[in-house]
Amino acid sequence: MEKELKDIRTHHLKLIEDKLIELITHKNRILAVQSEEIGEFKKNFDEFKPLTQVIQKTTRECLSDFQSKLDQADRQAIQQFHQQQDQLEYHASRLNQQQNQIQSIQELFEQQTRSRLQIAETQKAKERMLIELQQTKEELEQKKFLKQQLINNFKLSQQQQIQLQQELKDTEHQKRYWNNLLQEAKGNIRVYCRIRPNSQEDMLLLNGECTLVLRVPERFLKSTNCQKESSFNFEHIFSQEADQQEIYNELSDLVQNVVDGHNVCIFAYGQTGSGKTYTMQGDDYNKGVIPRAIEQIFKERQGMLELGWQMNIRVGFQEIYNEQSRDLITNQKCDEVKLLDVKDIVEVADHFNTAKKNRQVAETLSNEASSRSHFIFQLNLQGHLGDKQINSTLNLIDLAGSERANVAKTEGDRFTETKAINKSLSALGDVFNALYTKQQHVPFRNSKLTFSLYKYMEGSSKTLMMVNISSRSEDFQQTLASLRFAEKVKTCSIKK
Numbered sequence: 408m409e410k411e412l413k414d415i416r417t418h419h420l421k422l423i424e425d426k427l428i429e430l431i432t433h434k435n436r437i438l439a440v441q442s443e444e445i446g447e448f449k450k451n452f453d454e455f456k457p458l459t460q461v462i463q464k465t466t467r468e469c470l471s472d473f474q475s476k477l478d479q480a481d482r483q484a485i486q487q488f489h490q491q492q493d494q495l496e497y498h499a500s501r502l503n504q505q506q507n508q509i510q511s512i513q514e515l516f517e518q519q520t521r522s523r524l525q526i527a528e529t530q531k532a533k534e535r536m537l538i539e540l541q542q543t544k545e546e547l548e549q550k551k552f553l554k555q556q557l558i559n560n561f562k563l564s565q566q567q568q569i570q571l572q573q574e575l576k577d578t579e580h581q582k583r584y585w586n587n588l589l590q591e592a593k594g595n596i597r598v599y600c601r602i603r604p605n606s607q608e609d610m611l612l613l614n615g616e617c618t619l620v621l622r623v624p625e626r627f628l629k630s631t632n633c634q635k636e637s638s639f640n641f642e643h644i645f646s647q648e649a650d651q652q653e654i655y656n657e658l659s660d661l662v663q664n665v666v667d668g669h670n671v672c673i674f675a676y677g678q679t680g681s682g683k684t685y686t687m688q689g690d691d692y693n694k695g696v697i698p699r700a701i702e703q704i705f706k707e708r709q710g711m712l713e714l715g716w717q718m719n720i721r722v723g724f725q726e727i728y729n730e731q732s733r734d735l736i737t738n739q740k741c742d743e744v745k746l747l748d749v750k751d752i753v754e755v756a757d758h759f760n761t762a763k764k765n766r767q768v769a770e771t772l773s774n775e776a777s778s779r780s781h782f783i784f785q786l787n788l789q790g791h792l793g794d795k796q797i798n799s800t801l802n803l804i805d806l807a808g809s810e811r812a813n814v815a816k817t818e819g820d821r822f823t824e825t826k827a828i829n830k831s832l833s834a835l836g837d838v839f840n841a842l843y844t845k846q847q848h849v850p851f852r853n854s855k856l857t858f859s860l861y862k863y864m865e866g867s868s869k870t871l872m873m874v875n876i877s878s879r880s881e882d883f884q885q886t887l888a889s890l891r892f893a894e895k896v897k898t899c900s901i902k903k
C-alpha cells in the first residue's frame with residue numbers, strides 16, 4: 408500500500424514538473440515575441456514622430472482658428488441678446504400699456520354696471536313714488552271731503568262760539584262782581600304779618616294762622632311796662648317757614664281786583680332788615696310780590712284780549728325820601744310819577760332795572776337811603792270792551808324802615824330822615840283811620856306818601872298792610888312797635 412502511495416506521489420510530482428517546464432518555455436516564447444513587437448513599435452514610432460509634430464501644429468492652428476470663430480460668435484450672440492432684450496422691453500412696455508387699457512376698460516365696465524344698478528333702483532323708487540303719489544292723491548281726495556265737512560261744522564261752531572263768548576263775557580262780569588263782593592267781605596283793608604326767619608328764639612309764638620303771642624324777653628322785663636305776654640290777631644300770619652309762593656297765594660285775589668277794575672295798595676311795613684324788600688321784590692330764585700303780580704296781570708290781560716278787550720298797561724317807579732318825591736325813571740324830583748306804556752313783562756323788567764340803578768346811585772350818595780326811603784311801584788291798567796271800561800292802579804309799596812328812634816337823640820341827616828319817616832308813617836296811620844272810619848276829613852296832605860297814594864286808597868279801593876317782624880330778642884321793641892301799628896291799622900277795618 409505504502410509503495411502504491413509513493414508511486415502515485417512520484418507520478419504526480421513528475422506531472423507537475425513537466426507542466427512547469429512547459430509553462431516556463433511558453434513564457435519565454437511570449438517574452439521573445441513581445442520584445443520583438445516593442446522593437447517594431449519603437450521603429451514605427453520614430454518613423455511617425457515628424458507626422459505627429461505636423462498633426463500637433465495643425466491641431467494648434469485649428470484650435471486658434473476655432474477660438475477666434477468662437478469669440479466672434481460670442482460677440483454676435485451678445486449683440487443679438489441685447490437686441491432681443493430691447494425688443495423684449497419694448498414688448499413689455501406695450502404689454503403694460505395694454506394692461507392699463509384693459510384696467511380702464513374694466514373700471515368703465517364696473518361703472519357702467521353700477522350705473523345700471525342705480526338706474527334699476529331709481530326705477531324702483533320711481534315706481535314706489537308713483538304708488539305713494541297715488542295714495543296721497545286718494546288721501547287728498549278724502550281730506551278734501553273732510554275739509555268740506557269741517558267747514559260745515561266750523562260754520563256751525565262759529566255760531567256756537569259767538570254764543571259761548573257772550574256767555575263767557577257774562578261769566579267774567581259776574582266773576583268780577585263776586586270777587587269784589589268777596590274782597591269787600593274780607594274788608595277793604597287787610598293786615599297780614601310775616602315773621603322773618605332768623606332765630607330759634609321763642610319770643611314769638613304762633614297760635615294757628617291768625618294769632619301771635621309776643622313774650623317779653625328777660626332783659627326787657629324791667630324796662631317795659633307791658634305784660635309778660637301779649638297776643639295779636641291778624642287776617643293771616645306767615646311763619647318763618649312760609650315761602651314767597653305761599654305769601655303770594657294769599658294776596659293774588661287782591662291783584663285780581665285790579666284786573667276787575669279796583670285800585671289796590673299793598674304796603675310792606677317793618678323795621679330795617681325785617682324782610683320788606685324780600686317780600687316785595689324777592690331775589691332771582693325767590694320772586695317777591697311785585698314780579699309775581701306783574702306776571703299775573705299780564706296773564707289776565709292776555710285772557711281779556713282774547714275776549715276782545717282793548718287793554719293798555721303803564722308802569723311808574725317812585726321814591727320818597729325826606730318828604731321829597733323822585734321819579735326813578737327820569738331820576739327827577741316830581742309831584743307825580745310819569746307812567747310809561749309797556750307791551751310786555753320784559754319791558755317792565757327793563758324799567759325796573761333802570762329804577763333800581765337810579766336808586767342805588769342815590770343810596771351810595773346818601774348813606775343807606777333805600778332803608779330810609781319809601782319805594783312805590785305803580786301799574787295802571789286801562790281797558791274797554793263796548794261800553795265796559797276799566798281804569799285801575801296797583802300800588803306796591805316798600806316802606807322805609809319803621810324803627811322809632813328817639814328823634815331827640817338823633818342829629819343832622821339822621822334827625823331829618825327819622826323825622827320824615829315818623830311823620831309819613833304816622834300820617835299813613837291817620838289816613839287809614841280817617842278813610843275806614845268814614846271821617847269827613849282825610850288828612851292825606853300831611854305827608855308826601857299819603858298825598859301820592861290817597862286817590863288809590865279811597866272808594867272801592869283795597870289795601871293790604873304786610874307787617875314784617877323780626878323774632879330776634881334784641882329786636883323786641885321794634886317788633887312790639889310794628890305789631891302795635893299793625894293792630895291800629897286793623898282796628899280801622901273793624902270800625903268800618
Ligand SMILES: Nc1ncnc2c1ncn2[C@@H]1O[C@H](COP(=O)(O)OP(=O)(O)OP(=O)(O)O)[C@@H](O)[C@H]1O
Nearest residue numbers: 603604678679680681682683684685686777778808
Ligand atoms: N323771609 C325771608 N327768607 C329769607 N331771607 C329773608 C327773608 N326776609 C328777609 N330776608 C333776608 O334778610 C335780609 C334783609 O331783608 P330786606 O332787605 O328785605 O329787609 P328790609 O326790611 O327791606 O330792610 P330795609 O328797610 O333796610 O330795606 C336780606 O338779605 C333778605 O334776603
